[in-house]
Amino acid sequence: MTAQQASDDIIICRDVHKWYGDFHVLNGITATVRRGEVVVVFGPSGSGKSTFIRTINRLEEHQRGQIIVDGIEMTNDLRNIEAIRRETGMVFQQFNLFPHLTVLQNITLAPMWVRKRTRKEAEATAFQLLERVGIQEQALKYPGQLSGGQQQRVAIARALAMQPRIMLFDEPTSALDPEMIKEVLEVMKDLARSDITLVVVTHEMSFAREVADRMLFFDKGQIVEQGSPEHIFTNPQHDRTKLFLSQIL
Amino acid sequence: MSSTELPVSRLKPPGSSVNALDWLRRNLFNGWLNSLITVLLGALVIWLLYQVLGWAFTTAVWTPIPTNLQILMTGRYPSEQVWRVQICLALLLLLFGLSAGVWGGILRSIASGLAAGALLLAIMPFTLQTRLVLAGLVLLVGAGFIVGSRSRHHMRRLTIALWFASPAIMVVLLRGFVGVPGLPYVDTGLWGGLLLTILLAVVGIIASFPLGVLLALGRRSKLPVVKGFCVGYIELIRGVPLITVLFMAMIMLPLFLPANVRVDNLIRVLVAITLFSAAYLAENVRGGLQSIPNGQVEAARALGLNVFQTTLLIVLPQALRAVIPALVGQFISLFKDTSLVAIVGLAELLGIADIVIEQPAWLTVPHGVHREVLLFVGLVYWIFCFSFAQISRHLETRLGVGTR
Numbered sequence: 001m002t003a004q005q006a007s008d009d010i011i012i013c014r015d016v017h018k019w020y021g022d023f024h025v026l027n028g029i030t031a032t033v034r035r036g037e038v039v040v041v042f043g044p045s046g047s048g049k050s051t052f053i054r055t056i057n058r059l060e061e062h063q064r065g066q067i068i069v070d071g072i073e074m075t076n077d078l079r080n081i082e083a084i085r086r087e088t089g090m091v092f093q094q095f096n097l098f099p100h101l102t103v104l105q106n107i108t109l110a111p112m113w114v115r116k117r118t119r120k121e122a123e124a125t126a127f128q129l130l131e132r133v134g135i136q137e138q139a140l141k142y143p144g145q146l147s148g149g150q151q152q153r154v155a156i157a158r159a160l161a162m163q164p165r166i167m168l169f170d171e172p173t174s175a176l177d178p179e180m181i182k183e184v185l186e187v188m189k190d191l192a193r194s195d196i197t198l199v200v201v202t203h204e205m206s207f208a209r210e211v212a213d214r215m216l217f218f219d220k221g222q223i224v225e226q227g228s229p230e231h232i233f234t235n236p237q238h239d240r241t242k243l244f245l246s247q248i249l
Numbered sequence: 250m251s252s253t254e255l256p257v258s259r260l261k262p263p264g265s266s267v268n269a270l271d272w273l274r275r276n277l278f279n280g281w282l283n284s285l286i287t288v289l290l291g292a293l294v295i296w297l298l299y300q301v302l303g304w305a306f307t308t309a310v311w312t313p314i315p316t317n318l319q320i321l322m323t324g325r326y327p328s329e330q331v332w333r334v335q336i337c338l339a340l341l342l343l344l345f346g347l348s349a350g351v352w353g354g355i356l357r358s359i360a361s362g363l364a365a366g367a368l369l370l371a372i373m374p375f376t377l378q379t380r381l382v383l384a385g386l387v388l389l390v391g392a393g394f395i396v397g398s399r400s401r402h403h404m405r406r407l408t409i410a411l412w413f414a415s416p417a418i419m420v421v422l423l424r425g426f427v428g429v430p431g432l433p434y435v436d437t438g439l440w441g442g443l444l445l446t447i448l449l450a451v452v453g454i455i456a457s458f459p460l461g462v463l464l465a466l467g468r469r470s471k472l473p474v475v476k477g478f479c480v481g482y483i484e485l486i487r488g489v490p491l492i493t494v495l496f497m498a499m500i501m502l503p504l505f506l507p508a509n510v511r512v513d514n515l516i517r518v519l520v521a522i523t524l525f526s527a528a529y530l531a532e533n534v535r536g537g538l539q540s541i542p543n544g545q546v547e548a549a550r551a552l553g554l555n556v557f558q559t560t561l562l563i564v565l566p567q568a569l570r571a572v573i574p575a576l577v578g579q580f581i582s583l584f585k586d587t588s589l590v591a592i593v594g595l596a597e598l599l600g601i602a603d604i605v606i607e608q609p610a611w612l613t614v615p616h617g618v619h620r621e622v623l624l625f626v627g628l629v630y631w632i633f634c635f636s637f638a639q640i641s642r643h644l645e646t647r648l649g650v651g652t653r
Contacts, residue, residue: 057551059547059550059551078555082553082555085550085551085552085553086553088551089551089552090548090551092544092547092548094544096542096544096545096547096548097548098545098548098549098563098567099567100566100567100570109552109554109562110552110553110554113554113558113562114552114553114554114558155548158552159551159552162552162553
């Protein structure tokens with residue numbers, strides 16, 4: 001592998017293992033994600049896909065193997081972990097907005113405390129981001145006053161405010177009512193066209209078909225199959241992939 | 250969404266307005282049994298009121314209260330120095346008035362409550378001098394409010410600075426210095442009455458709060474030593490009555506200290522109350538910490554906030570808000586528990602009341618004056634505790650804004 005190739009790979013996982021008690025939730029994951037790539041991770045529940053993307057910013061600790069994010073190796077060193085987290089935004093299934101802060105404060109909190117931006121700078125960025133996700137008029141409301149789709153768009157804006165190179169999405173539309181899924185997916189499609197790297201755990205196959213560069217199929221803690229959306233949807237090689245796709249499509 | 254508005258039913262919910270007579274019939278006189286119970290209980294209430302009011306306005310001897318008002322308020326604090334207590338009180342009320350003007354909101358309710366209380370006392374049959382002082386306090390609150398609201402920007406910093414400086418100013422003023430003619434030394438052993446009660450409660454609340462929060466956080470720590478210490482401390486203190494802790498501080502502590510080290514009695518009691526209260530506070534706060542979903546911490550950490558920032562900015566504000574009712578309940582019980590220091594020889598409000606009751610002047614009163622004095626003391630405790638509860642209710646509604 002040449003140096004040029006190595007720096008093109010923003011996430012490198014080599015033989016990553018994790019156990020919950022005796023349950024082998026990640027069983028030797030080896031995968032790389034290139035800079036700017038949009039990767040969709042899918043598979044049955046309990047297959048380890050959420051755990052996998054949560055190891056990328058150390059919300060879950062891996063027990064064996066190697067994870068390198070943007071040239072920084074994930075070790076137990078808190079400085080490495082925090083450096084990686086600064087470069088990595090995450091959007092959760094349950095939004096996890098801070099209910100005691102306004103939308104604006106939710107977005108400006110991390111830039112001000114972690115990146116040491118002034119309030120003025122942080123608020124200017126926040127208003128730009130709110131406009132980008134289409135809800136600038138809600139800036140002074142509290143999360144509890146917004147709909148699920150609006151909350152999730154605030155969560156995306158909050159993650160983007162740190163200007164991350166990687167965005168991790170952990171089933172971002174699974175807790176939403178059907179009519180709100182579209183507005184969140186539109187924002188994500190807009191992001192997919194930017195140069196941010198996206199790793200998305202989702203069951204939204206139309207989203208995957210439209211914007212994914214590559215899809216990873218997880219089952220029983222392993223990557224069973226991967227390839228372009230065209231390959232996965234028209235010519236899946238593995239029986240388990242075929243079975244799962246037949247169940248959800 | 251708004252363009253396709255469907256015709257909406259304009260029916261109002263069925264009315265619930267009833268006149269008083271209807272209400273009476275429906276709730277108190279529906280059936281002969283309920284009517285009988287209503288009549289009997291009504292008679293009982295009227296008889297009790299007649300007895301109590303009859304006693305209060307004819308047989309009861311209230312003179313001990315106005316004649317001993319100064320003792321009840323300040324204990325054995327020297328008479329000719331009481332102006333120092335009054336200045337402290339004036340400073341406090343001025344500060345509340347200023348804060349109400351600068352920030353408004355709940356502080357405004359507190360300040361108006363204080364002014365109303367002082368005004369109410371000013372029309373009571375106390376000595377003329379007392380009533381003039383009380384009226385002056387009302388004016389001070391008003392003046393503070395006007396000055397504060399006129400120039401918010403200038404007064405904000407000054408008010409905050411004054412709040413932080415005020416404990417030191419008050420202690421210096423109350424204690425004085427040996428050999429300074431205008432401000433002679435007053436031993437803390439002479440501080441008493443309501444002054445001492447408030448001092449114990451306020452210092453206990455303010456000092457035990459950070460300690461309790463730290464203990465609660467420590468109890469959830471992953472470090473075994475920190476966690477073990479906090480669990481041990483909390484369980485030890487919670488297993489012991491406050492009176493035992495007070496006795497420890499007053500009687501046992503001097504045995505462990507070198508003979509030439511003397512710690513002021515008041516400070517020993519303050520430390521004991523603080524350490525005791527912190528353990529209970531820690532358990533209340535821990536309840537709040539446990540109510541915060543793990544997703545909040547994950548979201549904060551994923552944004553790059555460190556452990557300290559996550560705790561301070563995300564977890565604690567939500568946890569403390571969730572336990573306001575429990576915290577206020579604890580502060581109220583702490584306020585009432587200060588009456589226990591009478592047992593270790595400090596004459597706070599209840600201790601002073603005992604002294605007043607035993608005064609030889611009241612030996613000629615047939616049944617003694619303990620009913621009257623204790624009623625008065627109870628009323629004072631009730632006013633304070635009820636005010637705490639009201640403030641906490643305001644606080645809950647205000648902080649609840651926008652959280653579902």
